Amino acid sequence: MSEPTNNNANSSEQASVSEFNTSRRILMGPGPSDVHPRVLKAMSTPLIGHLDPEFLMIMDDIKKMVQRCFQTKNDLTFVVSAPGSAGMETSLVNLLEPGDEALICIHGVFGNRLADVAERCGATVIKVESPWGESIDPNQVKDALQKCSPKIVAIVHAETSTGVLQPLDEIGKMTRDAGALFVVDAVTSFCGTELKVDEWGIDAIYSGSQKCLSAPPGLSPVSFSDRAVHAMEQRKTKVQSWFLDLSMVRNYWSGAKRAYHHTAPVSAMFAMREALRIVLEEGLENRFERHWTNHYLLMEGIEELGFKMLVKEGFRLPMLNSVLLPEGLDEASIRSILLNEYDIEVGAGLGALAGKIWRIGLMGESSSPNHINMLLSALKEITNR
């Protein structure tokens, strides 16, 4: 017998990276959240082309369902082929031109990011700020609007870094009265709490796939009002990003021609479609109610353990709970025990709140009594050691 030969392998390159085996994590951080097996299964469907008529139909379905979840009739509603941060950038680069004024409300990391992106667009940024952990007072916006004429007013609906739910309706109305466009970050609120794009007068909104929608991270559902589209059409300069230029992207998502722009992330869109179906099967109102119910359940249990909520009542996010640990507990080491011994991920603080708080996510598939029971039981065991 001769030795088996292997023409298909270069021995020096082979076998140095083995198959990966991840732990079975319970995702209770600020995203990604747990993904339903139906979504994983849909994502693993063998591929079809990004211009295949069957794929264009899938895009149409996605668009329709995103419209329903945003509660909007906006025609320019679609999914950006990149994570939520790229959705933010899509909103700003298409609306802002050098020299435009942008009023940016900042009450956490993502408000700061909005300001940074707007500055990179060449806009003059006027900031309205609140302490982290608090919301923006509409009167602050009112005052600021008397001293400038911004093209946009931008604000974060659910500030993922602090756990604050920002009321939008009043600021939306002021923005419209001032003739500006209202830009909203809904990365964490989308599909988790009430969000009425048309009713609240929102002109540009973006979210992420991996939070209350519970699809894998990597995509950003967005929507733009006719006013926003009109503003884009009046631009004097080209959008600085080719990849995010909606004057081209929109021709791939709608219209008769469905013109190639970039190769869409086909598998991620399969997952997105299934995650949206699950949301609509549950029903938006039911889903919001579930997020609130579980928020109260967690709060009750975790306050009993000596944790304190960072945000004052009435402004707390149902899906992302910012908590201060009991005195004497080292947040990093307990977070590490949770992950390594219990496979439970909770989020650390970001920016000014790093080392000071935890961010406990109850988002989408991770918003369930079982998740809460696992976490609370593990915490009891750890703190009683």
Next chain:
Amino acid sequence: MSEPTNNNANSSEQASVSEFNTSRRILMGPGPSDVHPRVLKAMSTPLIGHLDPEFLMIMDDIKKMVQRCFQTKNDLTFVVSAPGSAGMETSLVNLLEPGDEALICIHGVFGNRLADVAERCGATVIKVESPWGESIDPNQVKDALQKCSPKIVAIVHAETSTGVLQPLDEIGKMTRDAGALFVVDAVTSFCGTELKVDEWGIDAIYSGSQKCLSAPPGLSPVSFSDRAVHAMEQRKTKVQSWFLDLSMVRNYWSGAKRAYHHTAPVSAMFAMREALRIVLEEGLENRFERHWTNHYLLMEGIEELGFKMLVKEGFRLPMLNSVLLPEGLDEASIRSILLNEYDIEVGAGLGALAGKIWRIGLMGESSSPNHINMLLSALKEITNR
């Protein structure tokens, strides 16, 4: 018996979008290509967090394997969380500042795209052009370099719109001699034909996940030389894109802190890791040889059917074959029969070549004798009707 009630569904929202059922396509267009079941399986692994130590190890593995596939030791080698077009934009927005000169070689759609992106960076673009279907003559670049002092020279290695393989070594040497940075589009060539980033003096290179690597579309492997990194560090202005700003992104991919920048597309990275493993198990040289062997096999068969190669010998891509159809055949209707009756996707022409050619992809998992036999047999049946 009482009626079953369903508290979890809002009947007006329910059931209007059914489960999707895609056809079992054979992908022989310009990408995406067929994806190996191992990759689909890896992708459907339940999620872990994007800052989980286990995920950081997966990123490290990916980085190492991308380095090997690019044949580079570049430390700044990673995967952009968006499709190849965003990889192109990453390369240009980080290297160019307003007022810089950029020499862009154009011999198809993607050269034009490079010029468009460079202009949006505020660069002064000098174009060197060849007719579509031909390569750029190094002498053209030589002449152009005598009349300008560009910061970058950018060129497409495998022009996906025409099927031309562009020789790079000579132009790379000229670029370096001129003190410029050499930027290469390897979206279609990566993992399909010889590509030596370090040996050829390439300073910035980007690819896509969905062509010869055969992972799902949506990610872009990139690599930057130390010279490119130095140029980035000397910038006077901020990178215009926040999402693609490597001064931040690189701290997520390497360094002690692994700082959060954006939420990485976890599932897509699982797929990327498995696809890279498959490439290295086969071995780069074996993989390149397979692509060439199957290219010749297709060519022989398709020329017998009266098709003609668009590109002259010596400049043809092994993985993307541009063919002119026999006289009298309507390209669109035959392409449609192939898709609808045989489930085989081939690509249409793009830009100036729309309606004139087909682009037949033999990329990654789609580069096999079985694929070629399926296509040729179907074409025989259709043209003999």
